[in-house]
Amino acid sequence: MIRPDLECHVRDFVADESDALIFTGAKGAALRRSNFQKAAGWAASVAAAGLPGFHFHDLRHTGNTLAAGTGASRADLMARMGHGSTRAAMIY
Structure with a gap:
Protein backbone atom coordinates (compact mmCIF):
# COMPACT_ATOMS: atom_id res chain seq x y z
CA MET A 1 0.00 0.00 0.00
CA ILE A 2 1.34 3.41 -0.94
CA ARG A 3 0.94 6.20 1.58
CA PRO A 4 -1.54 8.88 0.49
CA ASP A 5 1.13 11.58 0.43
CA LEU A 6 3.27 9.49 -1.92
CA GLU A 7 0.24 8.83 -4.12
CA CYS A 8 -0.27 12.60 -4.37
CA HIS A 9 3.38 13.11 -5.27
CA VAL A 10 3.21 10.49 -8.02
CA ARG A 11 -0.04 11.91 -9.38
CA ASP A 12 1.18 15.53 -9.35
CA PHE A 13 4.86 15.26 -10.26
CA VAL A 14 5.65 11.98 -12.04
CA ALA A 15 5.31 11.57 -15.80
CA ASP A 16 3.14 8.78 -17.18
CA GLU A 17 6.04 6.92 -18.84
CA SER A 18 6.89 3.55 -17.33
CA ASP A 19 10.51 4.61 -16.81
CA ALA A 20 9.68 8.01 -15.27
CA LEU A 21 11.71 9.12 -12.27
CA ILE A 22 9.79 9.29 -8.99
CA PHE A 23 12.02 11.92 -7.39
CA THR A 24 14.09 14.43 -9.33
CA GLY A 25 16.21 17.48 -8.74
CA ALA A 26 15.01 21.02 -9.40
CA LYS A 27 15.68 20.70 -13.14
CA GLY A 28 13.96 17.33 -13.51
CA ALA A 29 17.16 15.30 -13.66
CA ALA A 30 17.98 12.28 -11.51
CA LEU A 31 19.08 12.97 -7.98
CA ARG A 32 22.72 12.18 -7.43
CA ARG A 33 24.53 11.40 -4.22
CA SER A 34 26.25 14.78 -4.46
CA ASN A 35 23.00 16.78 -4.64
CA PHE A 36 20.46 14.64 -2.82
CA GLN A 37 20.78 16.06 0.70
CA LYS A 38 20.30 19.63 -0.46
CA ALA A 39 17.66 18.92 -3.13
CA ALA A 40 15.55 16.82 -0.79
CA GLY A 41 15.92 19.09 2.23
CA TRP A 42 16.96 15.98 4.12
CA ALA A 43 18.21 17.63 7.32
CA ALA A 44 15.06 19.71 7.75
CA SER A 45 12.84 16.72 6.94
CA VAL A 46 14.40 14.38 9.50
CA ALA A 47 14.40 17.13 12.11
CA ALA A 48 10.69 17.79 11.46
CA ALA A 49 10.03 14.06 11.78
CA GLY A 50 11.80 13.99 15.14
CA LEU A 51 14.62 11.79 13.83
CA PRO A 52 17.82 13.76 14.38
CA GLY A 53 20.85 11.89 13.09
CA PHE A 54 18.79 9.67 10.78
CA HIS A 55 20.71 9.09 7.55
CA PHE A 56 19.27 8.23 4.15
Whole structure:
Protein backbone atom coordinates (compact mmCIF):
# COMPACT_ATOMS: atom_id res chain seq x y z
CA MET A 1 0.00 0.00 0.00
CA ILE A 2 1.34 3.41 -0.94
CA ARG A 3 0.94 6.20 1.58
CA PRO A 4 -1.54 8.88 0.49
CA ASP A 5 1.13 11.58 0.43
CA LEU A 6 3.27 9.49 -1.92
CA GLU A 7 0.24 8.83 -4.12
CA CYS A 8 -0.27 12.60 -4.37
CA HIS A 9 3.38 13.11 -5.27
CA VAL A 10 3.21 10.49 -8.02
CA ARG A 11 -0.04 11.91 -9.38
CA ASP A 12 1.18 15.53 -9.35
CA PHE A 13 4.86 15.26 -10.26
CA VAL A 14 5.65 11.98 -12.04
CA ALA A 15 5.31 11.57 -15.80
CA ASP A 16 3.14 8.78 -17.18
CA GLU A 17 6.04 6.92 -18.84
CA SER A 18 6.89 3.55 -17.33
CA ASP A 19 10.51 4.61 -16.81
CA ALA A 20 9.68 8.01 -15.27
CA LEU A 21 11.71 9.12 -12.27
CA ILE A 22 9.79 9.29 -8.99
CA PHE A 23 12.02 11.92 -7.39
CA THR A 24 14.09 14.43 -9.33
CA GLY A 25 16.21 17.48 -8.74
CA ALA A 26 15.01 21.02 -9.40
CA LYS A 27 15.68 20.70 -13.14
CA GLY A 28 13.96 17.33 -13.51
CA ALA A 29 17.16 15.30 -13.66
CA ALA A 30 17.98 12.28 -11.51
CA LEU A 31 19.08 12.97 -7.98
CA ARG A 32 22.72 12.18 -7.43
CA ARG A 33 24.53 11.40 -4.22
CA SER A 34 26.25 14.78 -4.46
CA ASN A 35 23.00 16.78 -4.64
CA PHE A 36 20.46 14.64 -2.82
CA GLN A 37 20.78 16.06 0.70
CA LYS A 38 20.30 19.63 -0.46
CA ALA A 39 17.66 18.92 -3.13
CA ALA A 40 15.55 16.82 -0.79
CA GLY A 41 15.92 19.09 2.23
CA TRP A 42 16.96 15.98 4.12
CA ALA A 43 18.21 17.63 7.32
CA ALA A 44 15.06 19.71 7.75
CA SER A 45 12.84 16.72 6.94
CA VAL A 46 14.40 14.38 9.50
CA ALA A 47 14.40 17.13 12.11
CA ALA A 48 10.69 17.79 11.46
CA ALA A 49 10.03 14.06 11.78
CA GLY A 50 11.80 13.99 15.14
CA LEU A 51 14.62 11.79 13.83
CA PRO A 52 17.82 13.76 14.38
CA GLY A 53 20.85 11.89 13.09
CA PHE A 54 18.79 9.67 10.78
CA HIS A 55 20.71 9.09 7.55
CA PHE A 56 19.27 8.23 4.15
CA HIS A 57 21.20 4.95 4.18
CA ASP A 58 19.30 4.01 7.35
CA LEU A 59 16.23 3.53 5.13
CA ARG A 60 18.03 0.66 3.40
CA HIS A 61 18.56 -1.09 6.70
CA THR A 62 15.03 -0.35 7.87
CA GLY A 63 13.55 -1.81 4.69
CA ASN A 64 15.50 -5.02 4.98
CA THR A 65 14.79 -5.36 8.68
CA LEU A 66 11.06 -5.01 7.97
CA ALA A 67 11.31 -7.55 5.15
CA ALA A 68 13.11 -9.99 7.45
CA GLY A 69 10.39 -9.48 10.06
CA THR A 70 7.71 -10.52 7.58
CA GLY A 71 9.47 -13.77 6.78
CA ALA A 72 11.73 -12.92 3.85
CA SER A 73 14.31 -15.63 3.34
CA ARG A 74 18.02 -15.01 3.53
CA ALA A 75 18.14 -15.34 -0.27
CA ASP A 76 15.37 -12.73 -0.59
CA LEU A 77 17.24 -10.33 1.66
CA MET A 78 20.46 -10.86 -0.24
CA ALA A 79 18.72 -10.15 -3.56
CA ARG A 80 17.03 -7.02 -2.19
CA MET A 81 20.30 -5.60 -0.94
CA GLY A 82 22.60 -6.84 -3.66
CA HIS A 83 24.69 -8.80 -1.18
CA GLY A 84 26.91 -11.58 -2.44
CA SER A 85 27.59 -13.12 0.97
CA THR A 86 25.33 -14.39 3.72
CA ARG A 87 27.42 -12.56 6.31
CA ALA A 88 26.12 -9.15 5.22
CA ALA A 89 22.52 -10.41 5.00
CA MET A 90 22.69 -11.81 8.54
CA ILE A 91 22.85 -8.26 9.92
CA TYR A 92 19.12 -8.07 9.30
